[in-house]
Amino acid sequence: MGYLKHLELEGPKPLRIEKTYRLTKPVGSRQFREAFEAFAVSVIPAPFRAEPRVNASMREGVDRSFAVTDADGKFACESLDQLQEHLGSRRVENFGLKLTSHSLRQTLIVRSGGHRVTVASSAWTREAALRVFEPIVATLGLVSPGGDAPRPGRVNVARFDAFIVHASEDKAAVARPIRDRLKARGYDAWLDVLKLKVGDSLRDEIDKGLGRSRHGIVILSPAFFKKSWPRHELDALFSLEMVVQKRMILPVLHRMTHAQLSRRSPLLAARLAASMSDGLDRVVGELVASMGAPLRRRAAPSRVAALHRAFAGAKRRRV
Numbered sequence: 001m002g003y004l005k006h007l008e009l010e011g012p013k014p015l016r017i018e019k020t021y022r023l024t025k026p027v028g029s030r031q032f033r034e035a036f037e038a039f040a041v042s043v044i045p046a047p048f049r050a051e052p053r054v055n056a057s058m059r060e061g062v063d064r065s066f067a068v069t070d071a072d073g074k075f076a077c078e079s080l081d082q083l084q085e086h087l088g089s090r091r092v093e094n095f096g097l098k099l100t101s102h103s104l105r106q107t108l109i110v111r112s113g114g115h116r117v118t119v120a121s122s123a124w125t126r127e128a129a130l131r132v133f134e135p136i137v138a139t140l141g142l143v144s145p146g147g148d149a150p151r152p153g154r155v156n157v158a159r160f161d162a163f164i165v166h167a168s169e170d171k172a173a174v175a176r177p178i179r180d181r182l183k184a185r186g187y188d189a190w191l192d193v194l195k196l197k198v199g200d201s202l203r204d205e206i207d208k209g210l211g212r213s214r215h216g217i218v219i220l221s222p223a224f225f226k227k228s229w230p231r232h233e234l235d236a237l238f239s240l241e242m243v244v245q246k247r248m249i250l251p252v253l254h255r256m257t258h259a260q261l262s263r264r265s266p267l268l269a270a271r272l273a274a275s276m277s278d279g280l281d282r283v284v285g286e287l288v289a290s291m292g293a294p295l296r297r298r299a300a301p302s303r304v305a306a307l308h309r310a311f312a313g314a315k316r317r318r319v
Contacts, residue, residue, distance in 0.1 A: 014105055014106075014107070014122040014123060014124060014129075015122065015123060015124065015125065015126055015129055016120060016121070016122040016129070017120070017121050017122075017126070017129045017130060017133075018118060018119070018120040018121075019118075019119050019120075019133065020116065020117070020118055020119075020145060021116075021117045021118075021119060021137065021142035021143060021144060021145065022115055022116065022117065022142065022143050022144070022145050023093060023112055023114070023115050023116070023117050023140070023141070023142060024141045024142070024143055025091075025141055026091030026092055026093045027091055027092065027093075027095065027140055027141070028087060028089065028090065028091040028092075029080070029083055029084035029087045029088075031139060031140055031141070032066060032080065032083055032095075032097065033080050033084075034139045035097065035099075035110070035136055035139045035140060036062070036064060036080060036099060038132070038135035038136055038138075038139050039062065039099045039101075039108050039132055039135075039136065040062050040099075040101075041135070042131050042132045042135055043101050043104050043106050043123075043128070043131075043132070061101060061102065061103055062099055062100065062101050063078075063098075063099070063100045063102065064078055064079075064080070064097070064098070064099050064100075065077075065078050065097070065098045066078070066080075066083050066095070066096070066097050067095060067096040067097070068083070068086070068087065068092045068094065068095045068096075069092065069094040069095070070087075070090060070092050070094075072086075093112060093114050093115070094112060094113060094114060095110075095111075095112050096109075096110065096111045096112070097109070097110045098110075104123070104124075104128075105122075105123065105124050106121075106122065106123040106124075106128060106129075106132075107120075107121070107122045107123075108120070108121050108122075108132055108136065109121075110136065110140070116145075117140070117142055119133060119136060119137070119142070121133060159188075159212055159213070159214075159295055160188045160189065160190045160212055160213040160214070160295075161182070161187040161188050161189060161213065161214055161215065161291055161294050161295055162182070162187065162188075162189045162190070162213055162214065162215040162216065162217050162250070162287075162291060163189065163190035163191070163212075163213045163215075163216055163217070164178065164179060164189055164190065164191045164216075164217045164219065165216060165217070165218045165219065166191075166218075166219040166224070167219070167221060167223035167224045167226075167227055168223075169221075169223040170219050170221050170223055170224065170254055171191075173254075174219050174221075174252070174254050174276060175191055175219055176191065177280055178217065178219075178252070178280070178283065178284060178287070179191045181280065181281075181284040182284060182287065182288070185284070185288060185294070186294040186296055187288070187291065187294045188294070188295065188296070189217070190212070190213060214248070214291065214295070215247075215248050215249075215250050215290070215291050216248055216249050216250065217250045217252060217287060218249055218250070218251050218252065218268075219252050219254055220251050220252065220253055220254065220256060220261060220264075220265075220268065220273070221253075221254040221255050221256055222255055222256060225264050247271075247290065249268075249271075250274070250287055250290055250291070251268055251271065251273035251274070252273065252274045252275070252276065252283055252287075253273050253274070253275040253276060253277070254275075254276045255276075258273070258275075261273070274286040274287060
């Protein structure tokens with residue numbers, strides 16, 4: 001129960017990154033709307049950005065406030081429609097906006113005093129905080145103070161079926177065998193970059209893993225709970241599940257009973273977990289049943305169909 005109290009009462013302190021830019025031209029209501037859309041999309045884990053339900057849920061869950069200063073004085077509101085009604089076709093150089101996703105604990109603040117613009121992003125990991133800069137800079141037409149447009153960052157399009165969170169002591173006996181069995185069934189599991197050691201923080205690695213994967217396989221063992229894991233990292237995993245409205249965390253028990261897990265983490269014990277005491281084949285079977293078809297197999301039918309059509313066309317031409 002002590003763990004549950006810690007998890008509920010103590011959250012991560014947001015990491016704040018602030019950058020200064022130069023405004024190249026005044027912005028209007030369209031740019032404010034696009035900035036809101038860019039923020040709402042950027043905080044959604046990549047594998048779920050194409051799902052309408054997730055996008056709608058995220059947009060509804062973003063608090064927003066806008067302030068502009070023009071010939072009519074200062075105007076503030078919390079609605080894009082009100083802002084558009086006030087501005088009409090006019091554009092402004094002095095403005096401010098604040099967007100907050102409470103479910104993912106991420107905030108964006110933009111302040112423009114004319115040509116100088118300050119953009120501040122706060123999130124639970126550095127990668128999440130940085131992710132919003134590029135779309136906002138492009139949307140508002142900002143450039144670096146020296147005048148050069150910021151170079152676009154590399155877009156990571158890699159997607160995985162799962163990433164495996166584990167203690168280093170459990171890698172050889174559990175994590176690697178699970179990864180190998182999943183690979184034999186056509187699943188891509190991200191393992192090697194996630195190595196827990198005493199005192200390690202997986203804030204950035206978990207953010208990257210969830211941003212590129214559909215599921216997180218968490219191997220729960222005595223070694224796992226002996227690590228100096230900040231409790232808010234598991235809290236963040238649950239928060240992401242609430243946002244995407246899908247089961248992402250797949251627990252696997254190793255050298256631990258359900259009763260022992262209940263004492264360690266009531267929240268994790270509340271969901272069904274596979275157990276290595278039932279054998280590796282049984283565990284992998286349960287994981288596969290929870291994950292559904294692998295990503296590669298989902299994309300394969302269209303390519304196979306195209307090959308069949310090309311082959312049939314070539315055969316008809318020969319005849």
